Amino acid sequence: MAKVSVTPDPFVLVNYDSGVLASLIEKVASRVGVPDDVEIAIEVDEALPRPLIASYVDVDATSGGQGRVSIWCSGGNFEHPQYPRRFDDAGAEVKLAVDLTRAADRLGGFADAPPDSELSERQREAWDTSAAGRVARLGYAVREPLVRYHFRLSNGFGDAVDAVYERLWGADTITWADLDAACTETAAADARPTPKTRPGAQGASLRR
Amino acid sequence: MKKMFPAEELARDSRFVRNKIEDAVFDPRNQALGKRDMGSAKLDPNRPAAAERARALMHGIFTGEIQALEGAGRTTFDFDETEVPLKLKLDMARQCWDESRHCEISVKLGDWMGSEIGEFAEQTFLYQAACAEDPVLRLTGVNRALEGLAIDVFNTMKEFGELSGDPVLAFCEDWMLADEVTHVKMGSDWLRRLTADDPERRERALEFQRTVDKLFSLGGFRGENEDNPIHLARRFRELAGFTDDELEELVKVSEESKAEAEAMSAAVQDA
Numbered sequence: 231m232a233k234v235s236v237t238p239d240p241f242v243l244v245n246y247d248s249g250v251l252a253s254l255i256e257k258v259a260s261r262v263g264v265p266d267d268v269e270i271a272i273e274v275d276e277a278l279p280r281p282l283i284a285s286y287v288d289v290d291a292t293s294g295g296q297g298r299v300s301i302w303c304s305g306g307n308f309e310h311p312q313y314p315r316r317f318d319d320a321g322a323e324v325k326l327a328v329d330l331t332r333a334a335d336r337l338g339g340f341a342d343a344p345p346d347s348e349l350s351e352r353q354r355e356a357w358d359t360s361a362a363g364r365v366a367r368l369g370y371a372v373r374e375p376l377v378r379y380h381f382r383l384s385n386g387f388g389d390a391v392d393a394v395y396e397r398l399w400g401a402d403t404i405t406w407a408d409l410d411a412a413c414t415e416t417a418a419a420d421a422r423p424t425p426k427t428r429p430g431a432q433g434a435s436l437r438r
Numbered sequence: 439m440k441k442m443f444p445a446e447e448l449a450r451d452s453r454f455v456r457n458k459i460e461d462a463v464f465d466p467r468n469q470a471l472g473k474r475d476m477g478s479a480k481l482d483p484n485r486p487a488a489a490e491r492a493r494a495l496m497h498g499i500f501t502g503e504i505q506a507l508e509g510a511g512r513t514t515f516d517f518d519e520t521e522v523p524l525k526l527k528l529d530m531a532r533q534c535w536d537e538s539r540h541c542e543i544s545v546k547l548g549d550w551m552g553s554e555i556g557e558f559a560e561q562t563f564l565y566q567a568a569c570a571e572d573p574v575l576r577l578t579g580v581n582r583a584l585e586g587l588a589i590d591v592f593n594t595m596k597e598f599g600e601l602s603g604d605p606v607l608a609f610c611e612d613w614m615l616a617d618e619v620t621h622v623k624m625g626s627d628w629l630r631r632l633t634a635d636d637p638e639r640r641e642r643a644l645e646f647q648r649t650v651d652k653l654f655s656l657g658g659f660r661g662e663n664e665d666n667p668i669h670l671a672r673r674f675r676e677l678a679g680f681t682d683d684e685l686e687e688l689v690k691v692s693e694e695s696k697a698e699a700e701a702m703s704a705a706v707q708d709a
Binding site for chain 2: 243244276277278279280281304311312313314315373376377378380382384
C-alpha cells in the first residue's frame, strides 16, 4: 500500500480529516494502478472553496528510482457542493481516482509530459478526460456530462472536437504523444477567436 | 389556499438543500482569501476554474427562476382587485409563464453543463424579497431589484457563452435576457402608475428597492470592477426604465455592500 502524507494536518478552516483523506488515497491509488512502493504527498490549500477547483499532479524523482507522487489541490476539490466546508466522500473519491490515474500515467507512458504547471488548459482537460473515462470503466461514479463540458470549454464546441472527446474517453491505453496529437487536432478545429492556450490555466492564479 | 406564503414552506423535493447567506458571509476561509491576490473575479472562460464557476452560477440562476416563478405567482393571488388592478395581475401571470420557461431552459442548460438538479445548495432570500405585504414594494423589490439583477446575470452569462464559443449557452441567455428586460419595465411602469398620487408610498417602495439591491450586491457580487463577478448591464437596464442616476446609485450600493461584508467578515474573525 502506498505511503501517503497529507498537508495540512489537521485542517483548521474546513471540516476535513487528514486521516480519512490519507486512507482514501491509499485505497484509490491501489485500485487505479499506482505501485504500492510509491510515496504520495498531497497538499490541500484549504482556503480555496468551491467553485475554485484546481489541482497539479506531478512525479518527483527519488533516489529509489520509483518516483514520488506530489499532488497540490484546492480544498474545493473535496468540498460537498451542498454543505460548505464539509468533506464530500463520494466526490473526493472520484476526484482522487482521476488525479491518481494521471499520476500512474506519469509513472508510465507519460514520462515525457511537461509538469502540470506547464500544460495548456486544452492539454490538461484532454488528459483529465482520458483518465476519467478509464476511471469510469473501473466502476467509479464519474459524471460523464460534466467531463464533456469541461473538455468542450477548453477544447472547443463542435462535432470535430466531440469526436476527439469520444476517442479520448474510450481509450484504455494512451501515451503523452497520443494526447498531444489529439490536442493539436482540437486546436485545428477550434473556431473560437481566442482559443484557450494560456499555460497553467488550471490553477495559475489559485496556487500560492 | 394560504396567502403571504412563507419561504420555509416552499415545495422542494429531496434533491434540494437550503443554506443561509450567513453561512457564506461568516465562512472562516473568507479572511484567508481576502489576503490573497486572486486576480479578476469576472466570469471569464480564461480564468482558472471557469467551468465550475459557470456551473455554480447557472445552478443559482435555476433556483432563482423557481423562486421568481413562485414570487410572481404569489402576487397574482395574494392581492384582490381592490389592492391591485387586474391588468397588473395579468402582467404577473405573463411573468409566471416566462419564469416557467426559464426554469425549463435552466434545467436543460444545467444538463448541457454537466450539472444535476439540486447539486448546489439553494438560498431562498430571492423569494423572501418577494413577500412584501404592499404590492408596490414587490414591484420595486422583485421586478426592479431582482429582475434587474437577472439582467446583469444573464448578460454576464451571455458574454461568457460568446467568449467560450458555447452556442447553446449564449443563445439561451440572450432569449432569457430579453424577457427580464420586459419584467423590469413592467415594474417601472406599474410603480409609476400606482404611486402617481402617493409620493410617500413611492419613496417607501424605492427605499425597499435600495435595500434589496444592497442585499443582492452580496458583498461585491455585482458591480463594475474586475473584483465583481457580475457586471452591471447598463444598456439593458436603460431599456428597462432605469435612469442614469439610478444606475450610479446602484454602483454605489454595490461598493457599500462590499465594504460592509469585508468589515463584517473581519470582525467575526477577530472575535
